[in-house]
Amino acid sequence: MDIRVQTAPFDLGAEANAFAARQSGMGAVVTFSGIVRDLGGDLQAMEIEHYPGMTESALQEIAEQARARWQIGDALILHRYGRLAPDEMIMMVATSARHRHDAFQAAEFLMDYLKSRAPFWKKEVTGAGAEWVAARDADEDALARW
Amino acid sequence: MDVLYFAWVRERIGHPKDRIETPPATVMDLVEDLRAREDRYAAAFADLSALRVAVDQELADFDAPLSGVREVAFFPPMTGG
Numbered sequence: 001m002d003i004r005v006q007t008a009p010f011d012l013g014a015e016a017n018a019f020a021a022r023q024s025g026m027g028a029v030v031t032f033s034g035i036v037r038d039l040g041g042d043l044q045a046m047e048i049e050h051y052p053g054m055t056e057s058a059l060q061e062i063a064e065q066a067r068a069r070w071q072i073g074d075a076l077i078l079h080r081y082g083r084l085a086p087d088e089m090i091m092m093v094a095t096s097a098r099h100r101h102d103a104f105q106a107a108e109f110l111m112d113y114l115k116s117r118a119p120f121w122k123k124e125v126t127g128a129g130a131e132w133v134a135a136r137d138a139d140e141d142a143l144a145r146w
Numbered sequence: 147m148d149v150l151y152f153a154w155v156r157e158r159i160g161h162p163k164d165r166i167e168t169p170p171a172t173v174m175d176l177v178e179d180l181r182a183r184e185d186r187y188a189a190a191f192a193d194l195s196a197l198r199v200a201v202d203q204e205l206a207d208f209d210a211p212l213s214g215v216r217e218v219a220f221f222p223p224m225t226g227g
Contacts, residue, residue: 034227049153050226051219054203079226091227111227119200119219120226121153132154135223 001067001075003059005050007082012092019076019094026073028100030107033092036084042126048081048090051119055079062113066095069109069146070102077110079120112142147212149176151190152221155197158190169212173199176218177208190220198223 002019012033020029036046063075072095079091093110097103114120122133149164156162170176177194180187191197194208200219201210212218 051150051152051200051203051221054200054219057203115227116224117205118226119152119221119224121222122225123153132222133225135225139227140223 001060001063002077003056003063004076004078005052005055005059006078006080009080010078010089010092012089015076015078015092016094019074019096023073023096025098026096027098028103029094029096030100030103031092031094032107032111034090036086036088036090038086040126042128043086043124044127045125046084046086046088046090047123047125047130048084049121049123050079050081054119058118059114062110062117065113066106066109070097070106071099072097072102072106075106075110077114079114079118081120109146112139112146115139116143147215148217149180150217150219152219154222155190155220159186169215172208172212173201173206173210173218174208176212196222 016031059077063077066075074096076094084090093107095103095106116139123130124133147166147169149166151159151162170179177191181191197220199206199208201215202217
């Protein structure tokens with residue numbers, strides 16, 4: 001399993017291809033990427049803070065849970081922190097499995113868990129100032145289905 | 147023991163870290179000690195339902211014991227992804 005927490009941008013296509021190339025006997029690779037979105041029309045930047053040390057161990061733990069629950073070959077979680085501009089990629093996950101169901105399910109599980117269980121915090125910087133993004137109840141509720 | 151603050155908890159308190167020489171018995175006791183320090187701590191810890199706590203980098207409850215613990219962190223609910 002490949003867990004990376006970094007400030008640097010990443011190339012989604014290159015990462016997806018490299019991930020797929022590392023697999024053997026896997027019929028399915030699923031990728032998801034999260035992108036900074038400008039809902040209000042005046043977003044200047046998204047600042048992402050994290051808890052070094054705990055972030056890596058929490059992501060590792062989430063990936064191990066996914067591997068225990070579904071028949072997956074491998075998982076990649078890559079998450080950026082620092083200052084990001086609108087439309088930049090924040091993060092990606094990739095999963096591989098013999099069959100697509102396991103790859104899709106594991107990728108969704110990784111996303112649901114890392115949204116509310118990995119120690120990242122987002123702050124939106126607009127012309128009006130900076131504001132921490134509030135956690136959504138829906139994100140917490142999403143964990144109940146697993 | 148190190149006490150770390152993240153996101154708006156850090157901003158409200160004004161610094162990222164405090165060092166506590168003699169840890170109290172539980173996280174809740176630590177919260178009470180911090181609240182008593184200064185107004186900015188009392189403000190940061192006013193509503194515990196808005197806070198999460200990690201003990202030695204694992205999510206924990208406010209009644210978690212602190213014996214032998216090296217690091218406690220307080221932060222708002224996480225917003226990754």
